[in-house]
Amino acid sequence: MSPPELDRQPLLEGERYLLRPLTADDWSALYAVASDPAVWEQHPMTDRWRADVFRAFFEDALAKGGALAIIDKRDGAIIGSSRFQALKSAEDDEEEQSSVEIGWTFLSPRYWGKGANREVKRLMVGHALQSVERVDFRVGEANWRSRIALEKIGAQQTRRTELSKHQGKRVLHLVYAITREDFTNGPLSQGLE
Template identity: 60%
Template structure:
């Protein structure tokens, strides 16, 4: 499988393009709003040192994309493709997504996810998403695009507290028949 994890994808209102070091300050401007992280398990990612570690990890991992609004060419968020796993028809994780609060509720997340899913399903059969169990905003957004919660979950720790990530997925067939088709 040869999924391009850093494509340039264009939608009606957005361009998703490979994230670069030059995007750090513009993306931090978005991420520095504590409201972005209030339901996220890593709730302090608005802090500079926590954001910088997250940004560096995204660059190092590959697959990170800047989300740019076409109307003003402003970075309004970020998202990422994880590594491609070859078993069971292939799957990739889409995640690490955040948008500035002024973009919430305007249909930009489904627009972005439609393009990302269509791109991924050229090469893989399933896309997975991991979301904190108390991140109801993201859980609702995933369910609205047709992602289904699996029985799987992952346990981690952050600042001494237990963090539960629920695993959602969309198959190629479900995507083609679902709300984003």
């Protein structure tokens, strides 16, 4: 029996956070988080705090599907967003594993270092690995905050890199991955029943 098809816009609930599909009505609340330049200071697109730049990011998220709003269950506030993208079947992938990319994640700085990213990633990775064999993460080479966060949740840097361009400059992205085995034996499995 093959695994179920990945639902890229699930409702996922953890102890402190709820993830639900992003909607057009979330613009104001999400931009209130994204408008802080500190959120993007290590990201390759450091200007994403600007309304026009974030509007393009937001509209792309809605158009492609897979985008989730991250909600603090204590007060119902949107504190950030993440996405499931680049879903590949084993036939599509040169490594012959089905995979999905989790990325475009950002959180309000007041949630940094307090376990929010860990819980969000545990929910998303656990959900994805019910349907795919591997979860990939693409992160800008100079984005140390995200790279360290990925390593803390057990993601392993692969040998794959990707180049893109932003504002005429080449941007190197490193690819990290978590497989089903990594998840089962890694730090994200702690606290699972």
